[in-house]
Amino acid sequence: MQGSLSVEAALSLSLFLFFCFCLIMPMKMLDRQRQIQAVMESVGEELSQYAYVEYCFRSAEEGGAEVDVGRAEDTATSVLAAAYASARILGEINREWVEAVSFEGTDIGEDEMVHIVMRYRMRLPFSVLGVSSIPVEQVCSRRMWNGADGGRFGDGDRDGNGEEDEIVYIGKNSTRYHRLRTCHYLYNDLKAVDLGAVGELRNEAGGRYSSCGTCGGGSGGTGSGGAGSGSMGSSGTVYVMPYGSSYHVSKSCRSIIAYVQAVPLTQVEYLGECSYCRGK
Template sequence: MNSDKDIPLLSSIYKSKHTGRASASTRKKGSITVEAAMAVPIYFFATLALVLLLELLSVQTAVRSGLQEAGKKLAVQAVEVPAVIPSNLERDVVNSIGAERLERSIVEGGSSGIDCNQSYLSPFTGIGEIQASYQVRIPVPGFSIAPISYKETMRIKAWTGYEAGGFGEEDDQIVYVTDTGVVYHKNPHCTHLDLSIHAAASSELNSLRNESGGKYHACEKCVHGSSMGGSVYITDQGDRYHNSLTCSGLKRTVYTARISEVPGKRACSKCGGK
């Protein structure tokens, strides 16, 4: 039989077995729990990013395909009406894609989120550019991300064909025209096409003259009000001065066409007789 002296000793041994550090098995279980807690959100966001990427690629492909179909329809209609009506173009794009598909997509505004206002078609050459702009939203839980803008662009030409008897004739030669010009050029390096741009001090504008002897006036596109920099940009043939070298008034988009395709244009006074 145990004496009373043994009781404190047993109590001490019992306490020593149930106090101290956690076992290796307990530490391992805790580590796995922490790693699992970190892996779940990472896996969730990676999966979400992949799904959003696939949806974005699907939307881009659908809009590009819809714009192509709408462009074909516009090219046929341009024979009678050589102009782009943005609302009609937007409707054709949406119909080609499918309004329900757009409503279920990440396109901001759904079927009403397609904008074709930047599209144009030259009534002289029948050449134009159609553009579908839209925004996509990024639905990430817990984050507020601004919509991202995208656009699809393609060039088209009206299916106008050639005038009867004009195709293949020797005098139906290739000429050069611009979107806004009213003349055609036989020389692709005509000075009216290949602009010679010069920088000039704004204080000298009153004394400067172009090749025709005319004065230079403010460009309606890049000169706003009375604002002028220290230097402006002019051309020998133009009658406008510009604040910016990137102004569209200093650029010429030149197209090739046959004379029979530009019946409303006259020959350039400088190169048309050559």
């Protein structure tokens, strides 16, 4: 009886260890894929950085004239870059994990992108029903660091059809794009006025000007008494804007500083156009 239990215990332990190994095996294979992907990403980043060197050669200037080196060498460059990528990747991974490796589909330079495609068969620790390896495909895609605005070959800011892309303007945390740089939402049309006259002024909407909550606006209301306050100085001058609602002590008050950035329309078209600019 005891011998029978010993045999059963031995079989149970063996099966338990086998199933544990089967559960661990996929995690081990995923970790191998992760390591291979990390190497591919490192090589892809390196190639994308080297693209800037190529761009510098293409846009080199001699005597103020741009040198056109042509694009006939693009294919050869792409092939050499793909060969370099495959050699680097295979040199840094454990070759015992993989077999039947192929980099077919790898392309360097198409659409200013680095595409590294690696197909291989990952070896299993042991054969399962006659299967000793499984097919795997991993891809790394990165945009080249070309250092150009909108194109590597002097295309400028163009949309997908090769046409000039309109330049518009956005502010910090902007919810609309502006066609006019002088739009009152972006342009600080400041007007210097005497503090004592602020109470009589109205903005374009007919509203009164109140004290700025950031710079204080004199902190003394709209009366002339604010002219003598320490924050106002001896001039008693404040600044207002036609479409503003507050008066300011300083021209550089952070509440009125516009962080304006010029961008292609295609990048911010989803924001919608400013109604003020549309009416102009």
